[in-house]
Amino acid sequence: MTEIIRTEGVVLKRRDFGETSRVAVVYTRDAGKVQLLAKGARSPKNKYGAALEPLSRDEFVFYWRESKELFTLSETSPLRPGRFIREDAKALPYGLAMAEAVDKLSGEGDADPRLYELLASTLEALDGGGPPAPLLAQFLLKLAARLGLKPELDKCAACGRVRPADGVALVLKDGTVVCRACEPASGEAIAISPATYNFANALTTFEPRRLRRVKAGPELVEQTLSFIRAHLHYHTGLEIKSLTLACYS
Ligand SMILES: [Zn+2]
Known part of the structure; x- marks a missing residue:
């Protein structure tokens, strides 16, 4: 049975397909992650324009078929081109890192509209000139929470002490x-200073577009990014390759 699906989505990545076509991997609001075949997308008469560029947010209409992995794209209409991010060498690796994390941590067809909203609103904030590294740190913390992996940061899980002055x-x-005091003698542990967990907790309460108001030095941002990446890596195997070219700022 074929079903026509119309939903908005964010392009996570794309690849060439055959002589003239392209496949876009899109995280959609209503159908989760899907692979969409855009026939003729590399031909001179390409009708898709910038709609298939990574980090673009568009409305997609495609033919969904059970037991298929690749769905034929019928049409697209742009919602937000993500052009600023793609033209900003500083913002781009962070935007791509968000897309990469969603790509690697979501199964095909598992719809999660709240994860979609998180991705879309964070990219919109980045596109609007928001601070790249804090936005990524916030995104990964919220992503971990969506996956049921967010650690409680300011309270000891063993003795219950809240906000210990010497950190956790x-x-x-x-x-x-x-x-x-409760830190086990063996096993890998990452020290988190009070400043870092306060910052991380603050990040999770802000909307992405309001992140400019959170003031933090690069060291704090780097520490937050570093522990949340280590945590996600340990529990999901996630490695973010897009960040190789980024410097924290
Ligand atoms: Zn304790």
């Missing part, structure tokens, strides 16, 4: 934080 440690194998 993230015990990677448990995915929990403990105070320095």
Whole structure:
């Protein structure tokens, strides 16, 4: 049975297909991650324009068929071209990192409209000139929460002490934080300073578009990014390759 689906989505990545076509991997609001075959997208009469560029947000109409992996794209209409991000060498790796994380951590066809809204609103904030590294840190913290992996940051999971003055440690194998007194003798743990967990907690309460108001030095942002990436890597295997070219700022 074929079903026509019309939904908005964000292009995560794309690849060439055959002589003249392209496949776009799109995270859609209503159908989750899908692979869309855009016939003739590389021919001179390409009707898709910028709609298939990575990080573009468009409305997609495609033919969904059960037991198929590749769905034929029928039409697109642009919602937000993501052009600024693609033209900004500083913002681009962060935007691509968000797309890469969603691509690697979501199964095909698993729809999660809240994850879609998170991705779309974060890219919109980045496109509007929002701070790239804090936006990525916020995105990964919220993504971990969507996956049920967000550790409680300011309370010791062992003794219950709240906001210990000497900071906490993230015990990677448990995915929990403990105070320095309860820190296990063995096992990989990452020290998190009070400034870092306060910053990380603040990030999770802000809307992406309001992130400019959160003031933090690059070191704090880097520490936050570093522990959330280590946490996600430990529990999901996620490695973000798009960030190789980025420098924290
Ligand atoms: Zn404790």
